[in-house]
Amino acid sequence: MGLILRLLVAAGLAADAYVHWVFAPDMAFVEGGAIGGDLLFRVQAAVAGVVAVVILTYATRWAYALAFLVAASAVGALLFYYYVDVGALGPLPAMYEPVWYTEKTISVVGEGIAALAAAAGFLLVGRGKREDDEVLEREPAGHI
Template identity: 40%
Template sequence: MTVIPVALRAIAAAGLVVDAYIHLKLAHRYDPISSSVVSQGTLFRIEAGAAILAAVLVVLWRRRAGDAFAWLTAAAGLAAILFYRYANPGAIGPLPNMYEPLWYADKVWALIGQGAAVAALTPLIIRPRRSRAKAPAAG
């Protein structure tokens, strides 16, 4: 493995760990925001769990499928932060109204972590597949 993929994996994992830490840190504050199905605090815990799993996959498994899962986790979190910062859609299906039209340090750090993970994982996902040398046929 060359230095660049190792560095990209380190950046992605660090971003995902920041994302997980922030969401776990804030989850209890968002428990009161809920629908009849789920609270925003529970959604934060789910995001944190997915980010932790994604970081582990990026560091230990190092496969395109794991990288894609990690990319989707970070991209979905990033999209949610931006969407609910700038749009007030109200409750959507089982999701509570998560509109929050302000920035604060923890939200910015989660955004940076998710953005770094997306940026670092994109080249790992779109890189060409390595061809494996095939053994000559016996015969």
């Protein structure tokens, strides 16, 4: 089960990274804020890619937590900027985009799957070890 969760998280984050990297040049024309939309998309792509490698390398609670934060924040941002036109938010450019297209669907599905799988991985990773520790505590030291 752990390998499947890791692959789901990594695949979802890879889809996120790919879509953000491909669309980064188009975001150079987004106005407002101190950070350009193209830079924002490239950073998201890089972070998602790095965290995908991290989750494949380390199946720890912190790795799943990190993956969840990256994927869930990406889903949140995508949905927020689809429904709400807030303009520039501090250093962030005005990213409002009330249209839906294939690449956006790929991104939100990948991010959503990654977030759900990362949450499940976070909850399941330490569980087996704790159950083993509880069994050891209940059994006498000399009992095998």
